[in-house]
Amino acid sequence: MLKKIEDLREEISKINVTSLADVEELRIKYLGKKGIISALFEDFRNVPQQEKKEIGLVLNYLKTEAQEKINDLKSQFEAKTSRSQQIDLTMQGISFSVGSRHPVSIIKNQICEIFSTLGYTLSENREIEDDWHVFSALNFPPEHPARDMQDTFFISKNPDILLRTHTSSVQIRVMESQPPPIRAIFPGRVYRNEAISARAHCIFHQIEGLYIDKNVSFADLKQTLLVFAKEMFGQQTEIRLRPSFFPFTEPSAEMDISCSLCGGKGCAICKQTGWVEILGCGMVDPNVLENCYIDKNIYSGFAFGMGIERIAMLKYRINDIRLLFENDIRFLEQFQSV
Numbered sequence: 136m137l138k139k140i141e142d143l144r145e146e147i148s149k150i151n152v153t154s155l156a157d158v159e160e161l162r163i164k165y166l167g168k169k170g171i172i173s174a175l176f177e178d179f180r181n182v183p184q185q186e187k188k189e190i191g192l193v194l195n196y197l198k199t200e201a202q203e204k205i206n207d208l209k210s211q212f213e214a215k216t217s218r219s220q221q222i223d224l225t226m227q228g229i230s231f232s233v234g235s236r237h238p239v240s241i242i243k244n245q246i247c248e249i250f251s252t253l254g255y256t257l258s259e260n261r262e263i264e265d266d267w268h269v270f271s272a273l274n275f276p277p278e279h280p281a282r283d284m285q286d287t288f289f290i291s292k293n294p295d296i297l298l299r300t301h302t303s304s305v306q307i308r309v310m311e312s313q314p315p316p317i318r319a320i321f322p323g324r325v326y327r328n329e330a331i332s333a334r335a336h337c338i339f340h341q342i343e344g345l346y347i348d349k350n351v352s353f354a355d356l357k358q359t360l361l362v363f364a365k366e367m368f369g370q371q372t373e374i375r376l377r378p379s380f381f382p383f384t385e386p387s388a389e390m391d392i393s394c395s396l397c398g399g400k401g402c403a404i405c406k407q408t409g410w411v412e413i414l415g416c417g418m419v420d421p422n423v424l425e426n427c428y429i430d431k432n433i434y435s436g437f438a439f440g441m442g443i444e445r446i447a448m449l450k451y452r453i454n455d456i457r458l459l460f461e462n463d464i465r466f467l468e469q470f471q472s473v
């Protein structure tokens with residue numbers, strides 16, 4: 136009987152079928168009431184007592200194996216048929232939505248594009264900086280409030296390693312690494328220790344511009360910025376430069392554009408003045424040139440820096456800067472770009 140059981144196990148393990156009906160046939164053949172295995176259980180009654188334990192074990196094993204094999208075959212066919220029944224070739228395809236560029240990227244690309252037509256190259260540099268590149272080389276006095284932990288995120292003190300508070304640090308990196316003439320813009324992320332509100336964020340983006348050559352004058356700065364403002368906000372745009380102060384430029388100015396919303400008549404956006412401030416600029420301070428080993432008697436230059444979020448908010452009439460950082464799809468969906 137043992138031999139018979141072994142042969143059956145072998146036979147069952149080799150079985151292959153081509154349809155669900157074959158599986159049912161097999162089940163009846165082996166496991167049905169009058170099937171081969173049931174018959175063996177009948178014979179088992181006549182097995183001598185001393186062999187019962189051993190044969191009983193193998194016989195039960197055979198039954199389980201046969202059952203498993205049949206279940207396996209059955210599930211294979213069932214899976215096949217249900218999958219093929221599910222496919223409906225006439226069904227419409229699933230469409231998925233195409234992403235769009237973030238408004239900050241759209242504006243950044245537009246600004247870069249305008250300056251590239253004016254012959255500016257583009258450089259990026261580190262966001263984690265040292266005191267020299269963010270403050271000292273830019274002529275910040277030792278007691279300047281920006282050097283305070285209140286205003287700047289420090290990674291370490293002594294040596295001072297910090298998150299850059301402006302992209303002006305890239306001016307120093309570039310002037311240290313290449314001789315004039317330099318005509319370049321530097322876009323990038325900056326960090327300030329500020330409470331987040333509708334008007335301010337602790338992370339934002341700037342674009343810095345730098346032009347160093349022989350005989351660069353304030354008139355060149357003014358004309359460059361006028362061309363930029365017209366390209367960015369429309370040909371009717373006017374600019375005005377107000378005297379200001381930055382440690383790294385002398386003289387320094389802040390630039391306003393005529394309000395694109397009311398055309399200069401006065402509205403809520405321009406606080407009834409007809410003008411909105413968009414950037415800081417000036418002639419590079421000779422001390423800064425000296426710090427970068429550029430001869431101040433031969434070269435002069437101008438620099439400017441603007442917040443990308445600010446320009447995006449003006450262009451798209453966004454009244455809360457936080458919208459630009461929350462990534463709410465309902466907000467982002469409204470911006471389309473190529």
Ligand code: DAH
Pocket residue numbers: 300301302303343344381384414415416417438439440441
């Ligand atoms: N770094 C200044 C800021 O973050 C902006 C700025 C002002 C940049 C004048 C300049 C400049 O290059 O000349 O507020």
